[in-house]
Amino acid sequence: MGNNHDENHAHHITPLETYLKVAGALFALTFLTVIAHHFNNQLGVLAAPIAFLIATVKAVLVMLWFMHLKYDSVMNRVIFGAGFFFLALLLFFSGLDIWTRVAEFSTL
């Protein structure tokens, strides 16, 4: 209906080989997470950030290739990114409180 379909674009067909490569990368990263876990004590405070970093890379791979964000319009990427912006907002202001509250009252 209507003339507002100018955002329409041809759907990109991703070759099966690409999907298999991405899937392989995801398995490899999962394996890396398990290895990192084995060095939990040695990594110390870095253990959690490293686990999160690997998980983030995996999520980005899924979003870009399996969810086709890599081939999608800029508008859709912006909308997708907006969700992360609001997540960051939630974490930032909650963190602001927790950070300053601990600084003000903690005996540590």
Place this chain on the structure above:
Amino acid sequence: MASAAAHSDKNYLNESSGLWSWLTTLDHKRIGIMYFIAVMFFFLLGGVMALLLRLELYSPGQTIMTADQYNQVMTYHGAIMVFMVIIPGIPAILGNFFLPLHIGAKDVAFPRLNLFSWYCLMAGALLAFSTLFTHKIDTGWTFYTPYSIKTGTSVVTMVIAAFIMGMSSILTGLNFIATVHKLRAPGMTMYRIPLFVWALYSTAILQVLATPVLGITLLLLSVERAFGVGIFDPALGGDPILFQHFFWFYSHPAVYIMILPAMGVVSELITAFSRKVIFGYTAIAYSSLGIAGVSFFVWGHHMFVSGQSTTAGVVFSFLTMLVGVPTAIKMFNWLATMYKGSVLMRSPMLYALGFLFLFAIGGVTGIMLAVVAVDVHFHDTYFVVAHFHYVMVGGTLMAIMGGFYYWFPKMFGKMYSESLARLSFVFIFIGFNVTFFPQFVLGAMGMPRRYFDYIPAYHSLNAISTVGSWLIAIGFLISLYVIVKGLISGEKAPANPWGAKTLEWTVPSPPPHHNFDVEPVITAGPYEYR
């Protein structure tokens, strides 16, 4: 605007018949009516509970219920009114019915998802009501930890119900965003859509972005209760204030999920009954987006005395006051629209004016409460109760009533008794002020909220407040009579009884199944009055 569609006796009401045809309908108008019936039922329940609460508070001491029963009735009143009445109220009823009509579409973008949203609300509501027959919850609608983790009542069932109802809200928002972007008629640019659609669009963004956080928060609460995972309980290494952060990250934007569509309705009413093009279309449209955006930055003002850090409190106090800017833009534009207009004091317009008056009080007291020093005094007193009722009831409910009277002829093809509709407004408006204005004074005197008893010094104002609740009830009973009488014996409504200019008034009343027999081509803005 496009020319009127050819008249036909067939419309969405008689296109097919039987209960099954309604329960499986994909027609956005029928789904809107189904929401209307459900929400009316929920409103009746929540309203009766409000009357019982006020009756208990008529005089000090125990009168009609125990303290425990008071906590339960208060919790269900809040949960029903928030999750089942005010949040779905305008978007799900009026939005579903009129959004496609407003933009020249045959339906919403995902009709099956739309029906599924209705079933989600019903499933969530049934689950919530099931707790009435088990261990009635008494946490208040906010489910604050640590009490909600420790109480022996059916908290998990209730929060799962809220989760499912949240799904309904998310799916409705998603549907509206896709509909606005993809289904506008030829020539219907974003700057030609009615302001009600702008308001629904802004609301939909909030529904999609904020509601999942509530869902996750409530699931975390359930996980903590069921499995003892330490998230909010300090004994398990959790942080109870974190619950409030997560909860209000949704629930403050939810206030704007409630009020933004109401503002959209008021924009339609004021321009239609002032017979004048809306003043500052772009400013009103962008202020809706502005309110939606700023609403994400202000949730901490609910937590000034929670133990939240002073630094965070100061930041949230400043940010909260920013909401006043886009809101004031709307108020000034509505007043400027009426200025030198040919204002017709029909019942929908009376409700719109009631909205302006009551929402102004609710809004200004909101700014007062945004000041940390003032809030520390007023927090958890009846001042806050009065403030949010002026916003939610005085604002949203007034707009629902005004919008419903405005679009009733279009929805059902019948006219209603104008004199009785005005009488209902008089009772509701006066009753509302009699009920809630004394609560500002009670709050300033220090009366705490959520208590079923109080000291004798608060008696006279509480008695006045209770009498006011009876006036409101009479007003709504009159409205119910007006609706039923209109449906049974109302005169046949013409296509455009108000002489309004938006697209829905170009089709017959009630509209045909597919809305437009011929796809409209839009060549001008929505408010071509003068």
